[in-house]
Amino acid sequence: MTAWMLATSSAVADAAASIGLHNEALTLGSSILLAAFLGALVLSLGKKDQAKVFTSKRTKSSIHDLIEEDFRNMGMPQEPHLEGGFLPPTRLIHSNSLEAFDFDNENCSGQFLVLHRPTYDSKLDSSGNYRYGDYFAGKKRLWEIRFRFHFKRRVSLCDLFFGAELEAYVPVNAATKRVMDLSVSGMRQVVGDRLYHTLGEATGDGEREQPAILLPLWAFDQFLETPEGETPPELTDPNLPTYGHKRVGQLREYKRLMDALDLRPGPTFTFCFWGVSRFCDVMTWQATGIPIFTPIDLNLYCGKPPLHLVMYTLNGDDEKRHLQSRKTYFFRVCFWSSLKRPDKDVVMKVAGQSLDLLKRRRKHLSNLPKAASQGLSLFGLNVFQCCVDRESAPASCVS
Numbered sequence: 001m002t003a004w005m006l007a008t009s010s011a012v013a014d015a016a017a018s019i020g021l022h023n024e025a026l027t028l029g030s031s032i033l034l035a036a037f038l039g040a041l042v043l044s045l046g047k048k049d050q051a052k053v054f055t056s057k058r059t060k061s062s063i064h065d066l067i068e069e070d071f072r073n074m075g076m077p078q079e080p081h082l083e084g085g086f087l088p089p090t091r092l093i094h095s096n097s098l099e100a101f102d103f104d105n106e107n108c109s110g111q112f113l114v115l116h117r118p119t120y121d122s123k124l125d126s127s128g129n130y131r132y133g134d135y136f137a138g139k140k141r142l143w144e145i146r147f148r149f150h151f152k153r154r155v156s157l158c159d160l161f162f163g164a165e166l167e168a169y170v171p172v173n174a175a176t177k178r179v180m181d182l183s184v185s186g187m188r189q190v191v192g193d194r195l196y197h198t199l200g201e202a203t204g205d206g207e208r209e210q211p212a213i214l215l216p217l218w219a220f221d222q223f224l225e226t227p228e229g230e231t232p233p234e235l236t237d238p239n240l241p242t243y244g245h246k247r248v249g250q251l252r253e254y255k256r257l258m259d260a261l262d263l264r265p266g267p268t269f270t271f272c273f274w275g276v277s278r279f280c281d282v283m284t285w286q287a288t289g290i291p292i293f294t295p296i297d298l299n300l301y302c303g304k305p306p307l308h309l310v311m312y313t314l315n316g317d318d319e320k321r322h323l324q325s326r327k328t329y330f331f332r333v334c335f336w337s338s339l340k341r342p343d344k345d346v347v348m349k350v351a352g353q354s355l356d357l358l359k360r361r362r363k364h365l366s367n368l369p370k371a372a373s374q375g376l377s378l379f380g381l382n383v384f385q386c387c388v389d390r391e392s393a394p395a396s397c398v399s
Contacts, residue, residue, distance in 0.1 A: 074354040084335035085350025116143035163214035170303035228266035305336035
């Protein structure tokens, strides 16, 4: 197993070259672990042998006892999807939404949107008959994440870190650590010292560092600055890829343009990220797209969900580690797969207003005639469904 993992890492660059990657982007997308970590910006699934947290039956009426129906009542779609929530919490959010989700904190506000192909269903994926199917038609990417930022104070680009965090230390064996080191070393040849990777700390006195990988902002594949007073494109705009600047084919020029950005209050800054998505299937959670060597289960490199997608600065002291006490967050969202949800305490922490909606929904159902809550039907239709739908619909419905 050890030899196979090391051989996989060393051979990926040749395999990537054989499928036509540009030389400048080769190192950035040349390894399975790079795909693992950057794909993990959106999702982390738990290990297959972990017990399922959510059951199909409710044994109590407590708000703490969540089942699949409760997620539907909190606005989550029926089909498999990514879901999660912001910190500080607003409400549960999900992928492939009709509208972007708003976030707001003391340093930044904006919108966030995740798009993905239904790779869990090859026939559906091929048909294109799913939300955003037209957008993904003809593209090799499997997913895309989009951000819109309104900064509340000026921040230096060189002080800003973008990447992923895990909530706790994840033990790895020597072989896995070796592959990680090789991959991170290759990435550092492209992005330089601005790349920061840590496995975290399992033991030690005082505050411990959490596992994380952080990249410079020019790891984004596209950016757009909209001047103050002008209307930026919506994150759902099908023409969004035609705006601003893209990294592909012009890495040095793109880096120069990105380094010149003045992240300040006033303008709207839009960023999109998809570069290594073809190597990482976030729905099935596998490294993919490299002939012969994939698919590979990415659970080997990540612990249990959720995974935090973050943007932060560090206070300027002599400490080299990225400790939580040093971080000032501009953006923070945790995500997981609806196919493998985290512990209910995690959901409770980020659900925000969705919990109030669920409480109202449960109270409403308890006051309905028994036939309504059990779904009494007439010619196949629930005769009380209109009442149920009106009660459960959010004030600002995002499906």
